Amino acid sequence: DAGVTQSPTHLIKTRGQHVTLRCSPISGHKSVSWYQQVLGQGPQFIFQYYEKEERGRGNFPDRFSARQFPNYSSELNVNALLLGDSALYLCASSPGTWGNTGELFFGEGSRLTVL
Amino acid sequence: SQQGEEDPQALSIQEGENATMNCSYKTSINNLQWYRQNSGRGLVHLILIRSNEREKHSGRLRVTLDTSKKSSSLLITASRAADTASYFCAFNAGNNRKLIWGLGTSLAVNP
Numbered sequence: 001d002a003g004v005t006q007s008p009t010h011l012i013k014t015r016g017q018h019v020t021l022r023c024s025p026i027s028g029h030k031s032v033s034w035y036q037q038v039l040g041q042g043p044q045f046i047f048q049y050y051e052k053e054e055r056g057r058g059n060f061p062d063r064f065s066a067r068q069f070p071n072y073s074s075e076l077n078v079n080a081l082l083l084g085d086s087a088l089y090l091c092a093s094s095p096g097t098w099g100n101t102g103e104l105f106f107g108e109g110s111r112l113t114v115l
Numbered sequence: 116s117q118q119g120e121e122d123p124q125a126l127s128i129q130e131g132e133n134a135t136m137n138c139s140y141k142t143s144i145n146n147l148q149w150y151r152q153n154s155g156r157g158l159v160h161l162i163l164i165r166s167n168e169r170e171k172h173s174g175r176l177r178v179t180l181d182t183s184k185k186s187s188s189l190l191i192t193a194s195r196a197a198d199t200a201s202y203f204c205a206f207n208a209g210n211n212r213k214l215i216w217g218l219g220t221s222l223a224v225n226p
Contacts, residue, residue: 004157033213040218041218042118042119042203042216043158043203043216045213045214045215056213058213088155090157090158102146102163103160104160105160106157107157109155109156
């Protein structure tokens with residue numbers, strides 16, 4: 001069975017640009033979460049979606065937005081990129097119900113570099 | 116801050132030795148998990164321990180939880196070079212449904 005897949009794996013953008021990151025959860029998983037991990041730190045929670053609705057949001061500015069599609073895949077959008085947005089963006093899926101904080105299954109991440 | 120704290124930040128040992136890393140937190144938790152991350156890649160779930168459990172084993176891994184001290188430890192026995200990675204604790208507190216993560220312990224196992 002395929003795990004969580006993310007695309008692109010690496011990308012370089014310049015300040016002020018926009019980026020869209022994509023995530024396909026494990027088949028049967030209805031919950032998708034997004035995390036930002038800056039080098040040398042732990043992941044920081046950005047969003048959780050369950051059944052296509054936002055169920056949780058971390059302390060990120062409105063430049064960050066996301067959505068979940070009927071097939072449970074998800075997109076993370078970041079507008080007006082700043083240098084500080086450079087990070088590894090991780091998507092995680094889980095089979096559980098809304099707010100389930102059991103085991104998360106992570107993709108390999110999308111490494112974003114903002115110049 | 117709700118963020119977990121892990122120590123040591125970095126640990127270097129020889130193959131065959133045991134590695135112990137610790138995680139502390141400040142609030143009451145529902146459960147605590149440990150994850151492993153190979154250099155800049157995705158995280159892999161290792162073990163989950165619930166607040167009413169004190170110890171859990173999985174292969175060469177042993178996790179303990181002391182809710183009175185608000186701390187957990189991860190012990191890797193008979194370490195191997197392939198155990199070289201960063202290890203993170205993550206926990207869920209109260210009604211907050213997001214996971215809160217520690218800063219991680221970087222483990223190097225030398226052959």
